Amino acid sequence: MTEPVIRPAIDADASALGVLGRQTFIDTFVEGFAIPYPTDDLAAFLDASFSADTIRAKLKEPGAAWWVAERDGQLLAFANTGPNTLPHPDAKPSHAELRRLYVSKAAQGLGLGTKLLDVALDWMQANTDGPLWIGVWSGNLRAQKLYSAYGFKKAGEYQYLVGRWLDDEFILRCG
Template sequence: MVITTVLMAKSDIRIRACLPGDEGALALVGQATFLETFADVLEGSNILKHCANAHSIECYRSWLADSRYKLWLAEISPGQAPVGYMVISPAELPLADISLRDYELKRIYVFSKFQGNGLGRRMLQEAIAAVRSFGAERLLLGVYVRNHAAIGFYTHMGFRKLGYRKFNMGGQECDDYIMGLMLRDSGE
């Protein structure tokens, strides 16, 4: 039996801004990627509770209707099946120096099968460009302290640890780092 690996070109996966009507795809991809990422790390019943609330169609529908939020889907050709997504919003993280000019990368997930080909970097660059156009000074995010791959990726992309928070994931208390990327010099 011969197994071949096909590396996808950047053009095979497109990143597009979401529109009303995308909430079903966002909820499905949100739930599936969260489960895939944390199934061997966190309690299954808590993951399912979290996904039922935090990744519901209603949640994504409300974000799509809120002009302060911006959402994207990554879709593979042919067929435009969603393989990842991301959400930015005004920052709501417990930092002493939080500002109205801070934005939060609330969600960024890609199915593991599509990781390692630059898609995460492309998605993050899209988010950075968007928040810069809004006049943001920092892009912040929360990341589970045991998600070493994500922490490594964010660090490689220039994010630094700024703080810490407790995160309720379906009734289970988790520890997150708060990380941030400066988008402009303090002298600007």
């Protein structure tokens, strides 16, 4: 088995990114954190967020960047950044936001999350005119600890829609 490679995502990755995103969301939030999303809300969210067409459109979004960790042709993890969308009074669209950092269950412990975070933060710092932003689920203490080690601090709270379900999220800022 070869070492995983981190590279920019391409249009041909859209379907695999959708499958990986969907499964990682389920593994992390439904099975791991046991968030009791109503079935219809979860299905609507997963279909809207992780269809190949949605991913293909997001890959082309102006100001966004995507990277994948791949081994032997299989996607193991990904990161996505772009113009800030978080609802904070100091946040502007010209600031950079880490939108997703997903590592598959099979790739946990390989250090891919940290490697992707390093790549994403370097890109974000080079493509912003202000602080860096991250939204993170309030119950994800492991992610919060990781982001804290990179200098991110809680700057606010908001609710993230999963269908009609509202997840309590923290807004983190660095800089």
